[in-house]
Amino acid sequence: MKRILITGALGQIGTELTVKLREIYGEENVLPTDLRIPEWGKMKDTPFEILDVTDSEAVMEMTKKFKPDTIIHLAALLSAVAERTPKRAWDINMGGLMNTLEAAREVGAQYFTPSSIGSFGPSTPKDNTPQETIQRPSTMYGVNKVAGELLLDYYYERFGVDTRSVRFPGLISYEQEPGGGTTDYACEIYFEAVKNGTYTSFIDKGTYMDMMYIDDAINCIIDLLQADPEKLSVRNAFNVSAMSIDPEMVAESIKKHIPEFELKYDVDPMRQAIAESWPNSLDCDEAKEQWNFKCEYDLDKMTEKMLSGIREKMNTAK
Structure with a gap:
């Protein structure tokens, strides 16, 4: 390459x-x-x-x-x-x-x-x-x-x-905001936590997806x-996957940095149905064995990086 x-x-x-x-x-x-x-x-x-x-x-x-x-x-x-x-x-x-x-x-x-x-x-x-x-x-x-x-x-x-x-x-990042995926809540929740201290999730509690x-x-x-x-x-x-999480887990991780953060729900039936049709967790053994797949970020490490990155991005935009 x-x-x-x-x-x-x-x-x-x-x-x-x-x-x-x-x-x-x-x-x-x-x-x-x-x-x-x-x-x-x-x-x-x-x-x-x-x-x-x-x-x-x-x-x-x-x-x-x-x-x-x-x-x-x-x-x-x-x-x-x-x-x-x-x-x-x-x-x-x-x-x-x-x-x-x-x-x-x-x-x-x-x-x-x-x-x-x-x-x-x-x-x-x-x-x-x-x-x-x-x-x-x-x-x-x-x-x-x-x-x-x-x-x-x-x-x-x-x-x-x-x-x-x-x-x-689902991929989570702050440089480029999500563009129409079912897993987008896991990006949006971080942006709204920093901006407003609250987030209304379109995916229901207890809905696990790989991220x-x-x-x-x-x-x-x-x-x-x-x-x-x-x-x-x-x-x-x-x-390939790094973690299997639901909205409540993301919220608890955010609260370690923003204790007052509040998570609410207004479930979107279409995206909820899509999420429920997907796996809760993946077996990644073939990727690990054939090309040494591995991940550095767990939920808490990702949360810290997302919150600091969003704050820096917002300050730069001012």
């Missing part, structure tokens, strides 16, 4: 992954793309290209022009947004995936795109969900992710594309891309 093209670079993952990869490989070797030019942050006034991943000719032209040895495809609609606009979600999530996979095949590039716990469904075992198990999701986002995993296997077996992926849990702090997610992607291909038997997506 020496020359990297990134799609969806202004999203939650891409914003921080681009910066980290440029620190490792140099700004000139990492080209971020999205539907708009960044107007703030560390990518402002740096090399950046406009790219619509649903435009197959534009994707191929950009790929052949930049000549990457790695394509990281992040452009997608997330779960809650996808459920409100299923046709648009299919066009973006599946069209973009096919176009970038074809580009990777054409230039012989290594390929990464994230899957999700959303690829599981109500019939999937809830606790310690196995690496290989039934995947019958009840959402358009989940259908996209399962189809995507199958396509990664297909492009690896049929064309020899070096496909790699992980099933990300991961963004720094661990970024390191996870880089570690997998750098892993020896001969040691990887999973080409669709590895289970």
Whole structure:
């Protein structure tokens, strides 16, 4: 991995992954793309290209022009947004995936795109969900992710594309606020704790979902891309996770720093139903064994980092 093209670079993952990869490989070797030019942050006034991943000719032209040895495809609609606009979600999530996979095949590039716990469904075992198990999701986002995993296997077996992926849990960060996912409460709760001292959760108490702090997610992607291909038997997506938590646990962690913090509930039926269709916890043994997957952040360490980062961000914006 020496020359990297990134799609969806202004999203939650891409914003921080681009910066980290440029620190490792140099700004000139990492080209971020999205539907708009960044107007703030560390990518402002740096090399950046406009790219619509649903435009197959534009994707191929950009790929052949930049000549990457790695394509990281992040452009997608997330779960809650996808459920409100299923046709648009299919066009973006599946069209973009096919176009970038074809580009990777054409230039012989290594390929990464994230899957999700959303690829599981109500019939999937809830606790310690196995690496290989039934995947019958009840959402358009989940259908996209399962189809995507199958396509990664297909492009690896049929064309020899070096496909790699992980099933990300909810990702928590403060640099880029969330963009329409079911796990967004776990980001929003920290912002509202700092701003207002209270938060109204759209996910009900006792609803456990896997989560991961963004720094661990970024390191996870880089570690997998750098892993020896001969040691990887999973080409669709590895289970990865750092913690299984519910809103009450996050609130208790926040109260260690903001004792007066108050958590309320106004449950969103659609997002609650999506959350209840997902696993409570994942078995990550295959990722640990095949490429030494590990996480640095537990809930309390993540809470401390989130609260301090949000305060610093707010002070800088004043």
